[in-house]
Amino acid sequence: MTKLTRRMTLGLMLAGTTLMAGFAAPAFADEPKKVVFLVNGNLGDKSYFDLGAKGMTMIKEKYGDKVETKVIEMGTDQTKWLPTFQDVSEQDWDVIVACTFEISDIITEVAPEHPDKTYVLIDGVMPYDKGDYGNVYSVVYKQNEGSYLAGMLAAGLLKDGTIPASDGKDIGFLGGMDIPVINDFLTGYVEGAKAVNPDIKVAISYAGTFTDAAKGKELALAQYRSGTAIGFNVAGLTGLGQIAAGKDVNKYSIGVNSDQEVIFRDTDPAMADKVATSMLKNVDITVLRAYDLYVEGKLPVGQVE
Missing domain, CATH: 3.40.50.2300 (Response regulator)
Structure with missing residues (x-):
């Protein structure tokens, strides 16, 4: 990769x-x-x-x-x-x-x-x-606006070959719950991705919780193993499971709220390396x-x- x-x-x-x-x-x-x-x-x-x-x-x-x-x-x-x-x-x-x-x-x-x-x-x-x-x-x-950029990046990394086709053709989204604020992230993410590639497919999963990293990892692994090349987590602690899953299968994720690459840089460099970027809320x-x-x-x- x-x-x-x-x-x-x-x-x-x-x-x-x-x-x-x-x-x-x-x-x-x-x-x-x-x-x-x-x-x-x-x-x-x-x-x-x-x-x-x-x-x-x-x-x-x-x-x-x-x-x-x-x-x-x-x-x-x-x-x-x-x-x-x-x-x-x-x-x-x-x-x-x-x-x-x-x-x-x-x-x-x-x-x-x-x-x-x-x-x-x-x-x-x-x-x-x-x-x-x-x-x-x-x-x-305006989380939909930041997520639009995240979607453009995810689709762009596939389009320009930075993420090879062998990793998959789809992008993923892991939400904590199926609620309006999380779906606002999703809307921007999908629209941004389709601005780069109108035919791109988005795998969507909701964990039903913001506090279960194990559940997040389980859902993310299922996406990655089904052809998702990069995922975006909007799920709090649950979302950290997506980053862990990415490390396990050598695929990228996009963090949220904080710079999750920096957070893991010292304690788990291999995990940090799988965070392509993060959408910050500050x-x-x-x-x-x-x-x-x-x-x-x-x-x-x-x-x-």
């Missing part, structure tokens, strides 16, 4: 809106501000949640003694998420950060009960037109930017950006 000697980083821009909104009051005060990140799962996914935690580290590094930060892993038992949000909201945290669509309903319930808190919801949308959520700022991404930058705006009194609460 031809070795990829140049790797591409696919950036992703935030989606903007023109909704009317207020701004969080400036956060300067004598006492340090307190920011907590509630992880609806566990760290170690080398992707989404780890990037959120990295963003918290970046806040601490930038603001030092002016801020206190904490990351709380809520685990995968969803019955514990709402009680945890309620408990944390009753404590003295100034800013409460959370990620993914799975948390939207929880913040919808909790935020109006705690108007003195500022909530930051990353990659989730609030029903701003149906209630008073003037203390919630939410951000969504959740860490989003977390830091939200806090920067909060400190400046410019965080546009009451809207999705």
Whole structure:
């Protein structure tokens, strides 16, 4: 197999809106501000949640003694998420950060009960037109655009012979769940690939979970062994199974959210070598930017950006 000697980083821009909104009051005060990140799962996914935690580290590094930060892993038992949000909201945290669509309903319930808190919801949308959520700022991404580039790359590597025909003629997609946000990735990926090769076929699998790398590997191996030459994982921890599968059968994968080639470069170079590129969401930058705006009194609460 031809070795990829140049790797591409696919950036992703935030989606903007023109909704009317207020701004969080400036956060300067004598006492340090307190920011907590509630992880609806566990760290170690080398992707989404780890990037959120990295963003918290970046806040601490930038603001030092002016801020206190904490990351709380809520685990995968969803019955514990709402009680945890309620408990944390009753404590003295100034800013409460959370990620993914799975948390939207929880913040919808909790935020109006705690108007003195500022909530930051990353990659989730609030029903701003149906209630008073003037203390919630939410951000969504144009993941279909970044995924379009990933699809172009996957198809292009086949078309130009970088990936030999003997590896297969199809490209693959591994999603954590069959839900709108994951299918937004898929739509962009397929359209990008077909822009390069209108006849290309895309093998699609959903694991039904974001936390099972073994399941991800099983599904990815099935794709690779059926003629898939390169796959794109959008499945959190589950997606790491695709990269492991690629290592086993000497085929490429495309990472998501974080630069997954860099993550494995030191600990597992052989696995890192099978990551052609990664489509970045830059959740860490989003977390830091939200806090920067909060400190400046410019965080546009009451809207999705």
